[in-house]
Amino acid sequence: MGPSFKKKIILFYAGITESGFNNASGNEGSWMNHGLCSISATLKSAGYPVSLIDLRRLKGWEHLESVLTEQDFDIAGLTMMSVDFNPVNKCIETIKRIRPRVKVLVGGAHASIAPEELAANNNIDHVFVGEAEVSLLDFLRKEEAGEQNPRLIYGEKPDLDRLPFVDRGLFALPEEPFVPFLLRPFVTIIAGRGCTYNCNYCQPAERIIFGKNVRRRSVDNVIEELKALRSKFRFNSFMIHDDCLTEDRKWVLEFCDKYQGNGFRQPFVCQSRADLIVKNKDAFRRLRDCGLILCLIGFESGSPRILKFLKKGCSLEQNLEAAEICHKLNVKIWANYMLGVPTETKEEQEETVTMIKKIRPYHCSPAYYTPHPGSDLFQYCIENNLSLIDSHDRYRRSSYEPKIRGIDYEHLKKLLYESISVAEDQNLSLQEVISSPAAYLSNYPGKFFAKFRSLFRKPYNQE
Numbered sequence: 299m300g301p302s303f304k305k306k307i308i309l310f311y312a313g314i315t316e317s318g319f320n321n322a323s324g325n326e327g328s329w330m331n332h333g334l335c336s337i338s339a340t341l342k343s344a345g346y347p348v349s350l351i352d353l354r355r356l357k358g359w360e361h362l363e364s365v366l367t368e369q370d371f372d373i374a375g376l377t378m379m380s381v382d383f384n385p386v387n388k389c390i391e392t393i394k395r396i397r398p399r400v401k402v403l404v405g406g407a408h409a410s411i412a413p414e415e416l417a418a419n420n421n422i423d424h425v426f427v428g429e430a431e432v433s434l435l436d437f438l439r440k441e442e443a444g445e446q447n448p449r450l451i452y453g454e455k456p457d458l459d460r461l462p463f464v465d466r467g468l469f470a471l472p473e474e475p476f477v478p479f480l481l482r483p484f485v486t487i488i489a490g491r492g493c494t495y496n497c498n499y500c501q502p503a504e505r506i507i508f509g510k511n512v513r514r515r516s517v518d519n520v521i522e523e524l525k526a527l528r529s530k531f532r533f534n535s536f537m538i539h540d541d542c543l544t545e546d547r548k549w550v551l552e553f554c555d556k557y558q559g560n561g562f563r564q565p566f567v568c569q570s571r572a573d574l575i576v577k578n579k580d581a582f583r584r585l586r587d588c589g590l591i592l593c594l595i596g597f598e599s600g601s602p603r604i605l606k607f608l609k610k611g612c613s614l615e616q617n618l619e620a621a622e623i624c625h626k627l628n629v630k631i632w633a634n635y636m637l638g639v640p641t642e643t644k645e646e647q648e649e650t651v652t653m654i655k656k657i658r659p660y661h662c663s664p665a666y667y668t669p670h671p672g673s674d675l676f677q678y679c680i681e682n683n684l685s686l687i688d689s690h691d692r693y694r695r696s697s698y699e700p701k702i703r704g705i706d707y708e709h710l711k712k713l714l715y716e717s718i719s720v721a722e723d724q725n726l727s728l729q730e731v732i733s734s735p736a737a738y739l740s741n742y743p744g745k746f747f748a749k750f751r752s753l754f755r756k757p758y759n760q761e
């Protein structure tokens with residue numbers, strides 16, 4: 299069957315709970331969605347015509363209606379994290395109203411974690427659980443042959459090295475760096491899928507989406523993609539999104555050799571864990587030598603009991619030692635941590651502030667603990683009637699409203715402000731201008747205008 303008989307597919311990005319419409323700034327407004335870009339690459343390499351409607355680039359729901367009126371297509375594919383539930387559903391309702399014959403497919407984290415919740419919506423024709431590169435092609439073949447597809451479709455794990463590189467043309471605008479010392483052009487990549495750790499504020503979500511083990515692309519495959527990105531975008535910095543890139547020491551060392559061996563000098567950002575930084579100091583140093591400039595670390599708590607309660611697998615001592623290692627190596631620290639964990643006492647909350655003061659991060663990224671669907675701790679909160687979250691829109695760790703019954707949020711607010719006041723980026727802008735004027739000039743105006751614009755932007759549900 300020639301490409302002309304292939305179904306016409308439009309992918310939709312409707313993750314606008316935070317960014318709202320009409321926003322191309324920061325990570326929420328500008329970063330591409332790798333899941334959709336991977337699906338797009340797979341579909342295009344099988345000859346399907348694919349395009350994207352990114353709600354962040356539209357003016358509002360009426361604008362979506364007029365865009366849909368102009369388009370002719372057979373299949374709509376939407377991705378959904380738990381927090382995206384409402385805008386994605388509103389997008390689906392709009393699609394079905396204007397294009398009733400279009401088949402609506404939904405995938406992503408929330409679709410994998412809560413498929414029944416989505417299947418209850420009659421506007422959704424098929425729910426994809428897990429990775430979908432393989433299952434989506436099977437689905438389309440069956441559709442074209444006039445065969446029935448089940449409502450819930452369970453994915454297969456693809457061989458990551460055999461997938462085409464993600465389709466970066468899908469999201470038209472460039473990705474924006476999120477700290478002023480990362481130079482544009484900035485890109486994001488993913489070197490592997492899954493997470494072997496068992497933190498109860500996240501798992502089993504990642505196991506449900508990606509399976510028990512981490513699958514990492516070969517170093518050669520990642521380097522090939524970086525070479526393609528170098529010739530296409532001449533990128534000057536990048537971020538590796540993997541949940542825990544540094545877990546496989548051998549992989550990291552091979553990556554460093556080949557990164558430098560292929561003439562790359564661009565600084566980059568990754569995420570890691572305190573225990574791994576301490577255990578694999580040598581590999582971490584090699585990453586620094588190659589360009590690691592900022593590391594996102596989930597320190598989570600300064601209380602040994604809470605760290606155990608969270609099944610984090612890192613000790614307070616490791617948190618502090620990892621921070622020291624970063625300081626010695628001059629790798630900036632982006633500290634993720636949470637306050638208001640169920641069962642946490644005020645003393646334990648204060649221990650977290652004390653830890654953050656000792657860590658002296660470049661940036662503090664605190665959260666009021668937010669129960670996330672798909673995690674064991676979410677289940678615990680439901681069973682113990684602790685969750686105050688009454689809408690999917692509030693599954694955001696970055697929104698500062700009460701999340702857990704019985705927590706004194708007035709007290710937490712004080713602790714939160716006390717903790718972030720030690721962050722370098724709260725105190726350092728002049729030094730930053732002096733040490734890195736080009737980066738500052740290229741990034742600061744963007745940040746400034748984004749902040750300014752956000753004061754006037756309506757949230758999506760008020761459009």
Ligand code: B12
Nearest residue numbers: 313331332333375376377379380405406407429430694695
């Ligand atoms: C990069 C990332 C981000 C970026 C997102 C950039 C963007 N524009 O999408 C940023 C930093 C902005 C971000 C923010 C948040 N994130 Co985030 N993020 C990730 C991360 C690390 C990688 C995502 C990714 O690309 N994965 C790789 C791709 C290939 O996998 P995938 O997206 O799941 O796609 C596959 C399948 O799901 C499926 N699929 C996906 N979409 C579709 C669509 C169709 C039609 C089909 C058929 C199939 C399909 O096929 C894909 C290919 O196999 C994941 C963790 C992880 N490892 O996945 C967390 C993760 C998705 N994020 C999470 C969370 C909680 C958040 C926040 C809510 C955090 C917060 N601030 O409170 C926000 C919400 C943002 C929003 N939508 O408003 C959770 C989601 C849990 C949940 N229950 O929904 C995750 C799983 C992390 C975790 N383990 O807790 N995030």
